[in-house]
Amino acid sequence: MKKRQVALALAAVMAVGSVAGCSGSSDTKTTTAAAAETTAAGSEATAETTTAAPAERVKLTICAPDNTFGKSTDPDMQQAVIDMLEEKANVDLEAIIPPISSYNDKLETMMAGGDVPDVFSISQAMTRLPNYVAREQLMPLSDLIAKSEKLSAIDQSYYNALAIDGVVYDVPTNYPKVKCLFLRKDIMEKYGINLSTTPTTEEFMTEMSKLKGTGIIPFSFPKWIDNFQYFMNSFGAYAGIYKNADGTYVDGMQEPQMVDALNYLRDLYTNGILD
Numbered sequence: 001m002k003k004r005q006v007a008l009a010l011a012a013v014m015a016v017g018s019v020a021g022c023s024g025s026s027d028t029k030t031t032t033a034a035a036a037e038t039t040a041a042g043s044e045a046t047a048e049t050t051t052a053a054p055a056e057r058v059k060l061t062i063c064a065p066d067n068t069f070g071k072s073t074d075p076d077m078q079q080a081v082i083d084m085l086e087e088k089a090n091v092d093l094e095a096i097i098p099p100i101s102s103y104n105d106k107l108e109t110m111m112a113g114g115d116v117p118d119v120f121s122i123s124q125a126m127t128r129l130p131n132y133v134a135r136e137q138l139m140p141l142s143d144l145i146a147k148s149e150k151l152s153a154i155d156q157s158y159y160n161a162l163a164i165d166g167v168v169y170d171v172p173t174n175y176p177k178v179k180c181l182f183l184r185k186d187i188m189e190k191y192g193i194n195l196s197t198t199p200t201t202e203e204f205m206t207e208m209s210k211l212k213g214t215g216i217i218p219f220s221f222p223k224w225i226d227n228f229q230y231f232m233n234s235f236g237a238y239a240g241i242y243k244n245a246d247g248t249y250v251d252g253m254q255e256p257q258m259v260d261a262l263n264y265l266r267d268l269y270t271n272g273i274l275d
Helices: 002-020 036-043 075-089 100-112 125-134 142-147 156-161 185-191 201-211 225-235 256-270
Strands: 030-034 058-063 091-096 119-123 170-172 241-243 249-251
Touching (some): 075 091, 100 119, 119 125, 156 170, 201 256
Parallel strands (some): 058 091
Antiparallel strands (some): 241 249
C-alpha cells in the first residue's frame, strides 16, 4: 500500500502544481516531469484497492527555479506554495529552488549524479526530455494523468507534442506574461514627456524623442529578446508558430504585419530612442 500511496501522492502534487502554475519558462517549452524510481513503485501496486484507512503522508522532492516557484522569488511566497501543496496533496515536500541563472546546471548535476527529484521543471524540454527518458530517469505519466480530473482536462495535443514513442512523460505548464513600461516620473516632468496610459506607437515615438540630445537613453530593456513582443503586439505581429484567424498555422516572422513591426523597431533605434 505504501508504494501505491507514493504514486497517488505524486499525481496529486502534479495536479495541484499545474493549476498553481509552479513551473514554466517564457521562451522555451517548459514541463513538469516525475522521476522514474517513484513511478515504478506505483505501477507494481496498481491492482491494490484502497481502504478506509487514512493515507500515510509520503515525502517528495520538488525542484523548480526561484523565479517561477510560486511566481515569486520571495521566500515567504514560496513557503506559502509549499504549505499549500503539502496540505492539498497530503505530502511532506522537500523543495529545491535554485536561482534561475543556475537552475539548468543544478538540475543537470543532480540528474547526472542520480539524485533525481520526484517532480521538477524542465526548460528546453524538446531536447532535454528525450535524454532523461533514454537514461530511464523519468516515469510514464499517461495512467496517472488519466486518473486526474485536472490533468486529463488539459488539451491532449499539448501532451502529444512531447510524447516519446507515444508515451507521455511530462505535464505542460502555462507561464503567462505581462509586459509593462516603467518610467521615471522626475525625468518625465523635467522634459515634459506626456504619455497616456495606453500610448500609441506614434505617441511613444514622439514623446520619447524629447529626450534626444539630453545624454539620457530614452528607452532600454534587459537582454531577453521576447521584450520586443511588447511593440510587435501593436501591429498584430507575433513571433513563432501560431494559428491565425483562419485556423491556419503560420510562421509569424513571415507574416506581412511583422514587416511593419520590425520597421517600427528599426525607427526607434535609428531615431536614438531604443539603445
